[in-house]
Amino acid sequence: MIPLRDAPIKHKLMVVLLLTTSLALVLMGAAVMTYEVITFSASIKTNTSVLAKVIGSISTSSLAFENRDDAKEVLSVLSAEPQITLAVIYDKEGRIFAHFPQEMAVDSLPPLAGKDGSHFSSSTLHMHQPILEKGNRLGTIYLRADLSEMYSRLLTYGGLLLLACVGAVIGSLTVSTSLQRRISRPIVQLAETARAVSERQDYTVRATQHGRDEIGDLTEAFNQMLTHIDEARSALAGSEERLRLALEGSETGTWDWNLVTNQVTWDDYMFPLYGIEKAAWGGTPDSFFSLVHPDDRKEIERAMKAAIETRREVDIAFRICGPNGQIRHMANRGRVFLDTHGNAIRMSGVSLDVTQSKLTEKALQDAKNTAEAANRAKDEFLAILSHELRTPLSPVLATLAMIEEDPATPAAIQPDLEMIRRNVEVEARIIDDLLDVTRIARGKLELHSHIVDLKPILNHAVDNYLRDQAAQKNVTVKLDNDPAVPWIYADAARITQVLWNLLQNACKFTPENGSISIRAFNEPIQSHGREQNELVIEITDTGIGITPDILPRIFDAFEQGERSRTRRFGGLGLGLAISRAIIGMHGGTLTASSPGKEQGATFTVRLPILAMPAQEQSSPADQTPKTVAAQNSTRILLVEDHADSAQQLSRLLKRAGHQVTCATTVAEGRDLGLREEFDLLISDLGLPDGSGHDLMRELSELHPLPAIALSGYGMEEDIKESLAAGFSRHLTKPVNWAELKVAIQHLTQKDV
Template structure:
């Protein structure tokens, strides 16, 4: 097959045509020989059947009177047919009654067909016919014939087929060797032109169109392609010259741009250095602010404690002094006594109560600032945390409020993430606590907790059907000391500020979506943390 692929088109056409002609002649010869063999066998079977029936009919008397000699004479008439090897007449019981053997043949067993009819072997045909007398079988006759005449005919036909096959192939070869030029010559001419174009790059040469057939159309199309290539080659040459000029111009422009870029890079490097310096200064200032907030909050607590203590002392002193003052009020008029009693029993205790409540409020705010400062300074310890366990633990601590408000909580499939466990508890705890606080009292509460894993982190979503947040307050929900406009809730307004601070420490983000009267959804994205088993700050 490889030799055929590498042969020239002339040889390929000759081989294909000769192979096609040879296969067609061979099939035709084989079919003719096979037909002759089948026809001869059919004719021979018919002839043997007729001879068997005639001989059997003539042998009925010999079988009836048990006269083998007459039957043998009847079988001897078969010697006129040289192809009959042997014949036997059998009684009804299957015993040999009479036999005929061709001259020079020896007795050999015959393999008759299982029933009346015939069987064909490689070198012989056996015919079996019953001998009938008064419509009753009285015996059978077997005649065996050889196939030498058939083999001789087949040999003769085969020799004729070989002669015809060889002569036909020779004639076909002579015709094809001349007729193939009409196909190969235009192709070879086209190949020669193509080689000239390929070697010399000369697109001015043209192929000859020999005929007005497909090969002529191919040559004409090839010539048109050469015309187009030559035209485009000329255009490319013009474009090449123009491109060289453009490249030279652009090279000069790029050189100027490179110089400008180098200057910008130097300026950018300076700006980055300055930015790093500012960043370091900002980090130092942030640390100082954290320390300042901690110190201020800590130092403010001492005066508050003193104010609260002295206010309590004043309250006790008024209670102790009132009986003594009651005795000295007898010298005053009735109206003056009432004014003094009102001041001592109502105005003074009420003022001291305001002082005490304000001190408690200030103490709570100071604690909130201290807590925020602690969150910003606490070391983070990364570990693998099961979010489901954290959520279930927080919901267990809120079970009383959830049952009191008939809240339905739905927790989806939550993953395990790498994070600081205490920080995650504070994030989820504050969000769930807010969701419970701001549920609408006029309808059953519903809270949903879900998580969605992304390529670079995990998003936690906590949704409720509470009161919602007004559009004007959406930008303030994460500010310090900001609380919803709900007088029936308690708190300092620091929960979401804590959450935002913690989320930022992990490089994440928190977003809020809310519709007043419908509900609120907080989405917390926590990126994948680089966990090395070490603490980081």
């Protein structure tokens, strides 16, 4: 027997018509029979309910007076109702009072049901109704009705339905035979055309269209498909020709791996790529893997297998061994193709010779490594140079601080001491600028921002960095620090550095009897369609000015304008470049303007004003640590191997009232830390027998100890390394005595 799916279309049409007609008749018959069951059930239920009510009403007096004969006589009228097969009257205690038919044994009668109502069984209707008189229940009547009449009707309907189905099948066969010819003939012709196209590969053949119905639309779509296939074949032939020309000019070949037959097919370009003759090609995966370098073979086998299992594309680089032993770099790129059931059946792709790109990549990597090594060497050189330059300055500053604080120092030499201090600080600033330029160039300059009040910062910068120097040149300084200047979110130390650079430049390039004006104020601006405020700091001088040709590059590193200016005023030309970078990191701008040579200049700093968190809204006075005026003396362990620095720093600390114990090595510092108890550790990092970091870690294991690191190395990573080792502060040499005093005060909570 031929399965329906393989049967001719005319047979399928005939079956469809027969099934449709039969199904319609069956559904109609089922509906009629269902309606009959519902109607008959409702009718017999109603009739039985009426009988029960009538008999119950008549039987009230019999129950009231316990007259069983009257009750039996009442039930005898049910003999006229053939569908009633059983009737029972129960008294109010549930005992059988009377029943019909009389010949039935009492033992065979059903007991009283638990509740009133009716229900159907397969062939019977059961009904229980109460017998009431003036609301009082006297008993219950039970009737059982037979449903055989309903089943008789259903059997009749079933026979009629069967006859109708037979007639419908005969009629459908007659009609379908005529219709299927009109429907199947165009389909058969379309199938013959498709078979001819498939056998002869002739896509110019077209099927004849019959009518404009769905089959006609199918024929038209089939003809359009043939047209598209013919066009696609022509385009494919052109693409293959272009691909052939492209492959001829590049070191690329194509491959195809039939996963069903496990055969690998190569195009003609693959053989020269892999350095083998076409006749030597085995056509299997093992033939390919044998050409791969032994060290890469397992990896490419794993990659190809994983691509097949995961249905993903493969892109893997590997090496092959040429016939002369030469190593060449290849790349395989391919994808997996699936059948209609989702099974992997083939993998196709390309092979590329990437030897030249690998060599270029290696050359670039070598050049990068060389450049990075040079950068590291430069950084190490700058760090060492900074350390070596800073270290000798520390005892100089310490000696100056000691002399300045000595009451016996004559007032006449105070200007000379100030001059020495100023030049030492300038030297330290030049070293800092060199390091900052390196940090900025490598993107390693970091900000430590918090909410700060600019007014005291600006006042301090003008008072400490400008007024004394300006007074020596009889330069007038005017500061207009608007009281409404708000707080900003910034790195206070870096903002101070910018102000120092700008004020120093203004003083340096302003001749005697000139003037410098500093103004800080808020300025409203439009940003994203709404008005905001910007903090503006303007520093204007009456100095030598900036020519228009120099102005565009005034912020370039090592740029100071004319060579004569460099010889006259000195400096490296780093301050402005560093200042602009710092302001840019704060989200602001630093610009310069000048009317021209000998007409002065104005430098303008603009910083965004941010909303200040409530927890940080406190005055600068509130931010200063509380001091304890009790014991000023602090037990300090000073570890420094530079003799001059150790001697002068020790004398300064002792003069400030501290107890100082000195060590020159890690071992000495560790031994002192074990024998004695100290409140604070001040240690150089570069020691003869180790690092100050090692000493800090060893002492921290004994007990918590606040500590200050002293070092000529001041890069960000140096500071982070000190804090990670356990130091509380990292001060860069030359150590500023005022800064050291503040650090000691913060860490010990004692006045210094």
